[in-house]
Amino acid sequence: MFSKSMTDASNRDLYYVVSAITNEEINKNWLRSEKYYQKQKPKQVYYLSMEFLIGRLLESNLLNSGMWEVCNKTLTKLGFEPARVYKEEHDPGLGNGGLGRLAACFLDSMATMQYPGHGYGIRYRYGMFEQRFINGYQTELPDYWLKDPYPWETRKPEEAFEIEFGGKVHMLKRDDGTLEFKYEDTDKVLAMPYDVPVVGYQNKVVNTLRLWSAEPVMTGEEKQHDESQYYQQLEHHHSIEQISGILYPDDSSEEGKRLRIKQQYFLVAASLRKIINDYKANVRQSLLHLPEKVVIQINDTHPSLAIPELMRILMDEEGFSWEKSWEITTKVFAYTNHTILSEALEKWPIAMIQSLVPRLYMIIDEINERFCQSIWLDHPALRDNIHEMAVIADGQIHMARLAIVGSFSVNGVAKLHTQILKTQEMKNFYTLYPSKFNNKTNGITHRRWLLMTNPRLATLISDTIGPRWVHRPRELTHLLRYAKDRPLLDKLDQIKQENKKELAHYIHQTTGIKVDEQSIFDVQIKRLHEYKRQLLNIFHVIYLYNELKENPHLDITPRTFIFGAKAAPSYYFAKEVIKLINTVASIVNYDPDVKHKLKVVFLENYNVSLAEKIIPAADLSEQISTAGKEASGTGNMKMMMNGALTIGTLDGANIEIKNLVGDPNIFIFGLRSEEVFEYYQNGEYKANEFYQNDERITQILHQLRDGHFGHQGAEFKDIYYHILSTNDPYFILKDFEAYVETQQLVDQAYRTKGKWLSKSLVNIAHSGKFSSDRTIQEYATGIWKINQYKT
Template sequence: MYTTTEFQQLLEDKLRRKRGKEIKEADDKDVYEAVASIVQDSITEDWLETRQRYEKRNERQIYYISMEFLIGRLMESNLMNCGLLDVCSDALRQLGRDPESVYNQEHDAGLGNGGLGRLAACFLDSMASLKYAGHGSGIRYRYGLFEQRIIHGNQVELPDYWLKEAYAWETRKANESLKIYFGGEVHSHARADGSLEFTYKHADEVLAVPYDVPIVGYRNNVVNTLRLWSAELPEHEAEIPGDSESRYYHHLDHMHSVEQISGFLYPDDSSLEGRELRLKQQYFLVSSTIQNILREYKANGGSIRELHKKTAIQINDTHPSLAVPELMRLLMDEERLSWEEAWKITTAVLAYTNHTTLSEALEKWPVDLVQQLLPRIFMIINEINERFCRGLWFDHPDMRLDIPHLAIIADDQVHMARLAIVGSHSVNGVAHLHTEILKKREMNRFYRLYPEKFNNKTNGITHRRWLLQVNRGLADVVTEAIGPQWISQPQKLSGLVRYSNDAAFLEAAGQVKQENKKVLAELIQKRTGIHVNENSIFDVQIKRLHEYKRQLLNIFHIIHLYNELKDNPSLDLTPRTFIFGAKAAPGYYMAKEIIKLVHHVASIVNEDPVIGDRLKVVFLENYNVSLAEKIIPAADLSEQISTASKEASGTGNMKMMMNGALTIGTLDGANIEIKDLVGPSNIFIFGLSSEEVHRYYAEGGYNAKDLYHTDERIRRILDQLHGGEFGSQEIEFKDLFYHILYHNDPYFVLKDFDSYVVTQELVEQAYRDPRHWQKMSVANTAYSGKFSSDRTIHEYASDIWKLTPVRS
């Protein structure tokens, strides 16, 4: 550990040696890179010792495979976990530098999109902080999802080239590269012992090069690894032939096609080429990861027949489901195990997390595509399917009629979720309601077949980043009240309950919230030019733009309030600032129309002199982790208003709850568990239940046009979109109008509107009593410890992975 003076001297020395500059002539980027170098030096020894400890003690290890790891910026997190954040910040200030300006030099890593990737990042943090031998495995995308720009209210996607500058936290391990094969022909030959040997001809060879990123545990000297794979040309193809121009250009095309595999997160799959690239990415990830796992396991002296005793692999969503046939391939073709031996090991090693109840999100691949791109893998999938269906026919005659709904290959498609379920020993949902829906509806046939496989693991967030790091003011108030034990034992946050009537504590927490709102208001002014009332309700909806998440319901409420104020300018309304952050998938037309509508409504509401600062609408473009870290501590109201049964869990609800925001939401995902903890008096619940939603889907009985004709507020809002005040000839929202009315409001926006408006009035009344609101806020922070990812990881480790923390 350094003193402030020692850190200053070290920083100045780094600048001279690394950048050839004195502190007075260095810019913030120079200083950032010098600080990163100091932190890397601090981490490296622990990183090496952690790996050696795992190998020496032959620890059981978990490998978490995910297409996304939304790790955000690592500088402050790494400094904090190393115990250097305060020392570094003080040293920078004494050198005349603004710490935040220095830390902001880091670009958010473009390795994820939303909740799935942020969950994976939180899990890695908890694994390291709890001393579990855990590793992440993903793809090193050169470009993130996209950089969002809003031009005339429309989303425009620009490349997010986050790697245009060297990434301070990664280490290239070229000597540990592996080969991946696509396409070609598979030939089988009988070995002397009667087993089959498979060889490949004319296959495309791709090199998987690992880049390691340290995952630093909180002040415990544990540093785990996130290994990211980059696709490159094999060395023997890197030489450009000079005797033929056509061969030269063929080489460039081939190099481009290889590099595309780790080029973009979620390439557009509306074309055959795009679908093929996505499938390539998924196989590239699982093949490189599992080859690496077996290589390291054998290098440590492990018997391949006991792999399942020392190794666990978690498949995060359906994307890495090809881990099932790939592990089978390696065990049979490379390790020469029988089918039965390989299958026993594979199913014992693999576990699958499902993240959705949306059938369209459960991936399926055309048989022809899989067969052409991954011929040996398809052979194995086909054999798995044949054996599985045969077992159903003979061992479960009562389920014979269900075979078309259970078969891994059906309707000329390979069903990836089915493959993951059949090839794993555990299938978990990510919130109690979500798991129950999987068991009772979406995967009921599989649940009847494998009831022992299904279990729930409610998601969590790392309280170290989402409270201790991003909201230091509140963290300090909490620590002063109940001591620092909550940092290592987040359930101890419940001790705040005894302060719910402590006037001094409530005032201190309230002052922190007000200061956070001031900071966010300044950021909004800087980025958008919009001045917002810091004493207004900061009403926040930040998440991916999707119809089921119902940003549209939020906007309809804003239009309703605007209409109320226009009809009665003297209406006694508590001022509100509505804050949105969201990206829409590039090909998702309706989602992009909703973004356009948010901006159009904002342009009218924000400029209306009758409204003044009583209503403001703000859309902060290019929503990412770093922006979330500014918004969440300032939120008063957390909008979690998805159509009941559609949101698997949510983690934004947990982050805002932890920072003292109150939730307005449906009985969906983890909202239910939040309500059960804080009690109905500390949350605002509205709308249809999941059972009611399911009943409408199954039996009908809902007609959106009836509400249009009978609810004057709804008719007025929709008419305003259809050529009225919010839908002029220049800017039309007729498609939203017709989609709601003529597709019968598929996500029940109109059905839940009245309940939502009434509940929002309750929010307003509660906010008018600052002491009562602050008591509700403290209750939410107090009970948020349950939603720490530490709890979630302990449950995974105990119930699925069979891991225990590694002794120091």
């Protein structure tokens, strides 16, 4: 490939060579799978998502193609370190958090379980951002992950589509009385497809993740413009390319909002065009039969414009009546809700949708009219609630409402989350459509998060119960009979220590901080958000620090607190919390009174590759969101699968973990979701009382107010004022005492090594329930009604 001898080759050269060899193997199966779908014409699922956090693909493609072990051996024999070669791959900047990682796990499970299912997303040139800490503050650098060629993508110019924005819509009456819609003065954008293979685990099935890139539509005239127009043209092209420029542009400005809507329409318009073209080419039946062959899953509200867009295609291009189009549309779409936070439910100003996609606005308006009318006529009991249910209300278009009205299935992602949707957030809709609502608890691909990420543990499991768990993760429960087996627990301990040693080495390399490998590795890794309560975690650290300053001989088990998190660039409070954690770390880590007992490490630029380093080494998994706020969580599942014990609230999937492992094997604390809801309803919570009555809280808040931490005087006054002036909406002060007490139980439990390891093994044994294979099986049979590919 590079006209070099092996002795001159770099790790990067090897990365591209191994990728090329792997692609040869993948491409044969990819073609085979596509031919099968064309010939057999099965019903297929299309997963529409603004994010696919796929992580590095070389190792997982090698593993799934059955070539991982031989490749590792060969690279070693040639004098290369496999890990260094694999590290040459950039993490694709195609996602941000749990939503995007879930989408990636789902694609992996669909291919492995031989379901015909494909992903559709946007090929962002820049990821969210690369995070660096400068003086403890988060600084955002561009994440240009595509600066080197990406070996897994194939550009398909012959399948590009023109997408139209803006312009004017004219309604014309045909001779037969039907209406025709003509578009004028639209801005055209080219949707250029790039396909990435999704490789099933050792089964020769390869599905497709199609990513759309926005490019200018080049006409013959444009190419012949004189120089004066050349720069104007460049500017125009730049604004077009912005559509696939960056994941989640900052929408605090008018321009940012417009760009997000453009991205969302761009994704759904291009994807629907492709889905319908394939249907016509392969199925060759009227689009009346579309729901028999196509199901489209909307991952959160971002792709909701797909609903009016399919209506537009069916009516304006295919000539169907409104009634027929609506019948087809509502049988094709299924919607997954990922949030209970009302501020996170998308709403767009009418004027914006009207100017960017005028025909779609007309359709949404009609959907809304008909929907409100149907409630008024058919459901008199709900008449007073029409305003809370209307797709268009208060000058805004409510995307979640559009998604519910236009789909045949609405699912939450954990039992508690779905329950809250039915009884609180979407209660009116549940009354209207009880049969639409269902639960599908999230899952993770155990092949990546255990087999690949923690090979030592995977080997121990296979040596103990055989390898069938790789295909049937529920068989991990066979480990339960070894919960008291001392020799096995010793091996488990040894593996955890080796993983901790590797992470300690990485921490020292990247931060200069030396951590105690024997200490408890206490880990909180997730997006930084108030409801996830990283603040509660650092308050506990400050409390321990204060205790040790008062009594340096205090008997506590040494701990290393490990954080990984990005804050959205415009989320001021979250960035303050990052600065606080880093400041506390800079004091705690170098204080001779405490340095053998406490260490605080905030690792930069949290992403999939960093998670793969941290998770196998975690002892304690922090899942401490305010109850009723976290839809599910998947970090809780990944750490449990790797033998960490969970400290958490009764929130999201924590409840389901607790029900499986039993109370002795998890550390639960804090308010329950119904208590939180009650406080919100009755307004009886008084944060001020906790501030005045609990000296530990008083001391911590005064330290923030008075500049005890930080060199610029009262640097964290804002956090102090924020908590008290907003009455602590996430109940950090209320849950503080219960959290501290439960952390003391963790400290005590860790001292009895045998018991701790036994609890750890019980967690691993029950983690198979949280494989995304189980989740996909439930989607396939319960929502999609699709069949497995029979080879």
